[in-house]
Amino acid sequence: MPPTLASLVHHSALKLTVRAGEDRLDVPVRWAHVSELADPVPYMEGGELLLITALKLDAEDPQAMRRYVKRLAGAGVVGLGFAVGVNYDEIPAALVDAAREEGLPLLEVPRRTPFLAISKAVSAAIAADQYRSVTAGFAAQRELTRQALTDGPEGLLAALASQVDGWAALYDASGAVVAAAPEWAGRRAARLTADVERLRERPVPASSVVGGTADNDDRVELHSLGTGRRPRAALAVGTAAAPGTAERYAVHSAIALLTLTTERSRSLHAAEQRIGTAVLRMLLAGEPEHARTVAGDLYGGLLDAPFRLVVAETVAVSSVRIAADGPARVPSTAALAAAAHTNGDPLGTLTETVESAAARAGESVLAVPEGERLVVLAADGGAAATACAEYAVALEAARTREQAGAADEAELVVGVSAPAGPIAAAAAYKQAEQALSVARRRGRVYVEHEQLASGSVLPLLADDAVRAFADGLLRPLYEHDATGRGDLVASLRAWLSRHGQWDAAAADLGVHRHTLRYRMRRVEEILGRSLDDPDVRMELWLALKTASAE
Numbered sequence: 001m002p003p004t005l006a007s008l009v010h011h012s013a014l015k016l017t018v019r020a021g022e023d024r025l026d027v028p029v030r031w032a033h034v035s036e037l038a039d040p041v042p043y044m045e046g047g048e049l050l051l052i053t054a055l056k057l058d059a060e061d062p063q064a065m066r067r068y069v070k071r072l073a074g075a076g077v078v079g080l081g082f083a084v085g086v087n088y089d090e091i092p093a094a095l096v097d098a099a100r101e102e103g104l105p106l107l108e109v110p111r112r113t114p115f116l117a118i119s120k121a122v123s124a125a126i127a128a129d130q131y132r133s134v135t136a137g138f139a140a141q142r143e144l145t146r147q148a149l150t151d152g153p154e155g156l157l158a159a160l161a162s163q164v165d166g167w168a169a170l171y172d173a174s175g176a177v178v179a180a181a182p183e184w185a186g187r188r189a190a191r192l193t194a195d196v197e198r199l200r201e202r203p204v205p206a207s208s209v210v211g212g213t214a215d216n217d218d219r220v221e222l223h224s225l226g227t228g229r230r231p232r233a234a235l236a237v238g239t240a241a242a243p244g245t246a247e248r249y250a251v252h253s254a255i256a257l258l259t260l261t262t263e264r265s266r267s268l269h270a271a272e273q274r275i276g277t278a279v280l281r282m283l284l285a286g287e288p289e290h291a292r293t294v295a296g297d298l299y300g301g302l303l304d305a306p307f308r309l310v311v312a313e314t315v316a317v318s319s320v321r322i323a324a325d326g327p328a329r330v331p332s333t334a335a336l337a338a339a340a341h342t343n344g345d346p347l348g349t350l351t352e353t354v355e356s357a358a359a360r361a362g363e364s365v366l367a368v369p370e371g372e373r374l375v376v377l378a379a380d381g382g383a384a385a386t387a388c389a390e391y392a393v394a395l396e397a398a399r400t401r402e403q404a405g406a407a408d409e410a411e412l413v414v415g416v417s418a419p420a421g422p423i424a425a426a427a428a429y430k431q432a433e434q435a436l437s438v439a440r441r442r443g444r445v446y447v448e449h450e451q452l453a454s455g456s457v458l459p460l461l462a463d464d465a466v467r468a469f470a471d472g473l474l475r476p477l478y479e480h481d482a483t484g485r486g487d488l489v490a491s492l493r494a495w496l497s498r499h500g501q502w503d504a505a506a507a508d509l510g511v512h513r514h515t516l517r518y519r520m521r522r523v524e525e526i527l528g529r530s531l532d533d534p535d536v537r538m539e540l541w542l543a544l545k546t547a548s549a550e
Contacts, residue, residue, distance in 0.1 A: 021105030046076025085111030137249025
């Protein structure tokens, strides 16, 4: 610990005597400074032991001494050393009384103790304290390194928490807590997710301090980890007070070790991604056995159970019309946070989301960039597939609430296949593409292939080409009706809706069945098509449905 007034008083060679402020001797001394100025305050930084002989002071004037001592205390001077036997044989009573009134420690320095000896004692104690801190810091660094090599990030966090006498937690790229020490710290760390997300928006390296107020028992430092444009993880360190020199060494060592681990993981991830790309290409080429051989232990487990194939891409936000009916899933807190901070890279954020979820669950996931797309192979019902759905739903919910955005902003669109196995990977890819196409047309962020069969084909008619076809097919009938010579469009709609049943359709229209028969002959004459042809009936019905949807 740094030197204090008490340690100087107990220094046998200095022979100092306390004349005032006996209850404040435990204050740390930052430096010992000699000044005979009547007002040395402009040259003080706080924490000094001021040494004087009262050469230029009227030390016997009570009012002058009260002003002098009050100024020193206000400037943060922690103590006053008065040399006796130089200008005064003893400390004047006016100065003693002023020091007692202000509570400023006053030390009597005997004539045989030079001020230089006090300065050297303070300097030596400060140097010794710094040496102890540096030595302790290096010892902490060795211990953290050992724990990181033997027990990974979990062991490193445990060692760090012990070194700082507090707690530590590690967050992944999505802002979720992946490890904490002690175990109870996970709950405290989870409450800082929003602060971690704000930290992720700043360039690496970045740090912030939260808590440490009357409402928070601990002071928490947050540090981003990584060397790239976006942080790969974050470290939280909670302590009762600001860390000292030794603790600061430990924190910085932990940051360096975790960053090294993160960057090493990034290199390994790039290699794994290349293997994953080869596995995916083999699956889509109909070579599941070769794919399984290449996958080995890395992705082999993923190919032993049903998986979902996901195809995601970005489109301009202006081309996405948010549908009112979204999937029924409830997004998790982590997914909501990820959705709120895509930072213009929704595909990159989706990749981080599914990979982080898979890592936390201990399952394999294959995420392969494919041009402007992302292809994901995830276990059916697993954490990665669930995180993908939750992320997309959260993004869709946020877009529905805001209903705004720049025209050139990138928006995510996701299509998901039905559960499949390695043999059916190519078919699953086509299913995912079909779901992606429907998502694009319907203005949805996320569509599963199973939803296509349970939905309707009619929303697919919301296309300019289909509208143009319907308008061209029905225009002659609309032009006929515009002359007031009949209601052929309504009659055709009623007749088709009743499957060609004359009496039922005529009753719906309130006309005689012979009148309806006449109108249908006029439709055939005007269009030049036979209503006996089922293809003609289908085209006319879809054209009518398209026209009514406008």
